[in-house]
Amino acid sequence: MSDDLHQTSSGKRLDVISWDEFFMSVAIAAQRRSKDPNTQVGACIANTNHRILSVGYNGTPSALNDDFFPWGTSDDPLQDKHNYVVHAEANAVLNYRGSLKDLEGSTVYVTLFPCHDCAKILAQVGVGEVVYLDNKYADTDDGRISRRILDSCGISYRQVIVDVQIGTGGQARQ
Numbered sequence: 001m002s003d004d005l006h007q008t009s010s011g012k013r014l015d016v017i018s019w020d021e022f023f024m025s026v027a028i029a030a031q032r033r034s035k036d037p038n039t040q041v042g043a044c045i046a047n048t049n050h051r052i053l054s055v056g057y058n059g060t061p062s063a064l065n066d067d068f069f070p071w072g073t074s075d076d077p078l079q080d081k082h083n084y085v086v087h088a089e090a091n092a093v094l095n096y097r098g099s100l101k102d103l104e105g106s107t108v109y110v111t112l113f114p115c116h117d118c119a120k121i122l123a124q125v126g127v128g129e130v131v132y133l134d135n136k137y138a139d140t141d142d143g144r145i146s147r148r149i150l151d152s153c154g155i156s157y158r159q160v161i162v163d164v165q166i167g168t169g170g171q172a173r174q
């Protein structure tokens, strides 16, 4: 290896981003597609061969016109966004077009720690690991239930810190 920390003696570049940074960058890019004004979440599912299987973000079902559904919260369930949004992790699973068996043992990179509903979905498709950025709901009942589900199902989880700059955003309308 050369003295240069950035490449080997053969000229191969060494200062590439890690797999964690790569897959989480994809999740962060997906997150930026979310129309949710309060919390945007992105998810990227990768297998043990470092192949991306699927990507998702939190949004309404495709056939549901997101211009006409509420993006705020409300005491009226009909006016509360939570009742219309599909979560990022669920979308990543649902967007996969191959056999769900392929998701067994995969790693889900997600920008927010999964809620307990997503934890159940990830457990049921056999995900092996969750890698997350933020965990702002860790101290809620939902956070505790979610950890209990993941722990009970033998799904490991770890936090990563990733510093990436992706595009400028703000132009997309659909």
Ligand SMILES: O=c1[nH]c(=O)n([C@H]2C[C@H](O)[C@@H](COP(=O)(O)O)O2)cc1CO
Pocket (backbone or CB within 6 Å): 036, 038, 039, 040, 041, 057, 058, 059, 082, 085, 086, 087, 088, 089, 112, 113, 114, 115, 118, 137
């Ligand atoms: O695991 C998750 N995945 C996910 O996509 N979400 C989405 C659902 C909502 O659109 C948003 C949460 O909104 P809020 O933080 O305002 O309650 O994040 C939320 C969680 C965790 O709560």
Ligand SMILES: [Zn+2]
Pocket (backbone or CB within 6 Å): 087, 088, 089, 114, 115, 116, 117, 118, 119
């Ligand atoms: Zn969820």
